[in-house]
Amino acid sequence: MLKAKRILLIIGGGIAAYKALDLIRRLRERGAAVTPVMTSAADEFVTPLSVSALAGETVYTDLFDLTNEAEMGHIQLSRVADLVVVAPGTADLMAKMAGGLANDLASTLLLATDTPVLVAPAMNVRMWEHAATQRNLATLRGDGVLFVGPNEGDMACGEYGPGRMSEPLEIVAAIEAALADGPMKGRRVLVTSGPTHEPIDPVRYIANRSSGAQGTAIARALAALGAEVVFVTGPATVPPPEGVEVIRVETARQMRDAVLAALPVDAGVFAAAVADWRMAEEVTSKMKKVAGKLPALAFTENPDILAEVSKMTQGRPALVVGFAAETDDVEANATAKRLRKGCDWIVANDVSPATGIMGGAENAVTLISGAGAEVWPRMDKSEVAVRLASRIAETLGPA
Template identity: 60%
Template sequence: MTSLAGKSVLLIVGGGIAAYKVHELVRLLKTRGAGVRIILTKAAEQFVTPLSLASLSGERVYTSLFSLTDEVEMGHIQLSRAADLLVVAPATADLMAKMANGLADDLASTALLATDKPVLIAPAMNVRMWRHPATQRNVDILRRDGINIVGPNDGEMACGEFGPGRMAEPGEIVSSIIAMLTPRAQPLVGKKVVITAGPTREPIDPVRYISNHSSGKQGYALARAAMELGAETILISGPVSLPIPPGVQMMPVETAREMLETCESEMPADIAIFTAAVADWRVAVDSPEKLKKAGGAPPSLTLTENPDILATISRSANRPQIVVGFAAETEHVTEHAAQKLKSKGCDLIIANDVSKETGVFGGDRNTVHLVSATGVEDWPSMSKDEVAGKLMERLAHMLAPQHKVPK
């Protein structure tokens, strides 16, 4: 896990429902050793409290531009100067408009105008507000001013609408902070990493398909982590509602057969990681027309087995040096993963419990078990970005010339 020890972040929290995510953001930054000071806008205090954030950060939380105690020493100037990086999360439409137009009428906007340090913003707002021409003009201005932007993501809003506007997840924001603050060693420079992610969709007819609940979050987190380590990163993704990680080459697919064909076209590679939840079966012959009810009787579907992508690549002539599979199980997790390791011919299986009560499918956390020829290694519950970072660093070590992958 990349350390941020000795780094100082000034976190400016805007007033939006996404403000609840900053508790996890502060926790992740503190876990990495960063110092975190926090400014809350007046609107943000309607969603989170100074006390809760002070407890997590171990620092006083600042709220007022007109505090006599703070401003005797020009507090808004000192706060921005003492930080290595300013992070605005959530960055509301109002805050972004103030930044783009140089307004400074509260502590947050004044600190932003007074800083000469790098700034990262994580926009969050209703999809219509995000798409409004005024907001997009402000985004263009901020980018030209050198402001770094992470997100927003596509997804369902608190207001019930769907589209771009969800704040980036805390792990994504931390990844951006790390990239901005740490001249990181990149052991995978010159290496090629291929990652599959998300579900596949196997058509029944033009409007129906067989699929599963995979969100693709773990695979996309791995792609970000591989990029951070310097790899040429190819992400072969089924249909998901996630932003493409910057710098990653994304290749969209729908079916298992398309995913296999795309994987084969991207070989050879140094590392291949198969996180995609590939449908085991497809309809033998999908209907060219929408199936209709026939007297209330359901249609009879004949299923046939899909190609085994992990086993095919593991046994191919262009086999990557390291092949990693994922085993999503609901019972006997490590036992089934150990069997899969032997039958597929890969080097590692990352096993996890995807029972409904775990919240892994669609969630932001994961508890995994690394199954190899030498045994099982249990990892504690972590965010999916933390799992990705730790796993990619492990694979980079395994790829080093002095390390021999056990078979």
Template identity: 60%
Template sequence: MTSLAGKSVLLIIGGGIAAYKIHELIRLLKTRGARTRIILTKAAEEFVTPLSLAGLSGEKVYTHLFSLTDEVEMGHIQLSRAADLLVVAPATADLIAKMANGLADDLASTALLATDKRVLVAPAMNVRMWRHAATQRNIEVLKRDGVTLVGPNEGEMACGEFGPGRMSEPNEILSSIVELLKPRSQPLAGKKVVITAGPTREPIDPVRFISNHSSGKQGYAIAKAAVDLGAETILISGPVALLVPPGVQMIPVETAQDMLRACEAELPGDIAIFTAAVADWRVTAQATGKLKKSAGAPPSLTLTENPDILATISHHAARPRVVVGFAAETEHVTDHAIAKLKRKGCDLIVANDVSKDSGVFGGDRNTVHLVSDGGIESWPQMSKDEVAQRLMGRLVQTLVLRQKASE
């Protein structure tokens, strides 16, 4: 048996008939040596009692968000972050909807929104509720947010219907817990990875700027993948509406010049990945006041070329061992990427099609082509998280080969 000694699980119990199985899960966790704290929703109290759960776990059971005693002993923020893993079982349609939409109106949903740890969800509901379009949309949101699912299983429901929606058995949930808590390989431990992401904004006047449609999603996904591999991860980001992945150090910037200065300040490093969509030009002289619309001709803007961040770092005296650029193109994607590789002096170009119909800018999926001196490797369409994980795996291999060659 894999020991979970020293590990702490926060178990959030939703209000469904499957809650009766939770006693067995708590017993299994205890036999593995895990500490199990419990949050019981108001609806769950209709199926299981705080007394029985406390007796099995040997821990206090938390039920109310606004309990003065509980908040003094351990605030809900600390409760969610003191655990190594959060487990939601049974995860009702209501709880899943709250998680997907960031609601926080009780102790369970507040703890889930406040956590910076991994989350495992065991759905349990009527087959029609599970198959409903709203539930399936919410499940997709949770997956994109990095939540892990176990189940649901298919079988007979308490209501007499048959199909998917049964909560996974306690031993299945335990297996998923063990898998998530086992030590992960961290081949980039002790290494530094610098990533740029998002757009830049080049001011025209105090209220207007030149920018683009980059969402930053691919860069943020790469930052998450890098920190998961143990790297010291620096994310230099233009303005985006994204949460910074846990463990990532984010440096916010606005302009291309700001981004270059931030990149140079983080040198030397081991890997640098430039996903940001940097504005090629800036206004030569920014207006000090808002430009006014007049009856005459529109104002004429004189533009100056911005610094080339990728080329500058690729030829820098403190150049990282591996430098990766991104090429966002709307036509002749690989041809432009090949030319960019030669022009910039980096080790690898990740090229993608960002034309209007591609759905890449602002979307959750990407189709990329890796362009290097060794040729072109085209990957099938996949989620941006999958692209990030696969790319970081490739860069780990490249870094190892570089290190061996230098020894």
């Protein structure tokens, strides 16, 4: 897919710059040509010699380098690529992009380009969560800039949380999706997946048997059609797909916040098995077993994410797809759920223990829409995903 494609790789100044070396190698293995640009801070972490040796091309660093300007002016450099990739995308680079600044070669190229841009953010967790960075992120997404990551994990500074740059193969997958000329190119889709865990006390929680396999397959299928996918996942056993923006959550309330933050999108696919209830009051200490007594657990309802998004008066996705896991009267219950929630489609399935569907490799679904019920044969979950993604693409049409 990347054979003969040209990537303009802008390397920002952060500790994650070392991953850019492996990214260059992975891209060239797949037949892509890589033109590297380094900020002045980037060569504090990796050397231009290393970058040039791996890319097999000149490294561009200086906006006012007369030799490089004579051979290829910065305006031309910004437009000959098939995709501009910023990795690592530091808070500083994102701020410059959002503000339209052009005070060095990297920011000038980003302002002058008419080529799609993909950013792999990398920064300290506090910097990522800062209101200014989140405003810049929203601005850039509104401008059509694509993102992959960041991931959650340990930081070089010793902190933990979102801000780690995506791994090179994840970025490669995102590049392949960005360059795909599929029917979903230019579309942004939200997919929720997996279970949620609702704490009973610090060591116990309410959960369900969802593996996240179906949601993961749907996100992968949509990305393969060229969509930009935001994947909000609970603690699933199936790893998330590569090439999509992954947001990990634990509880239903966290999932709701992540979903609302990801809007606007063209379509929302709500495949997560969200817990209906949580503890009415937070318990901060482990509940102790008392002989002859059972604990009294008081519950309250969780937010109804599907209904909230479906009934939005502003910013509602053009297509909202819900899921219904039923054990009895599947079609009737799913049809009633679609009307009650206000979504466009419901993908219903029978998760009775005898079917082996919940947590299994196969699925047998009925697609409920305003036109009625369409029964699909039992098939692998990846096949269900491809079929559903194709139907979504047909319904939305070209971007």
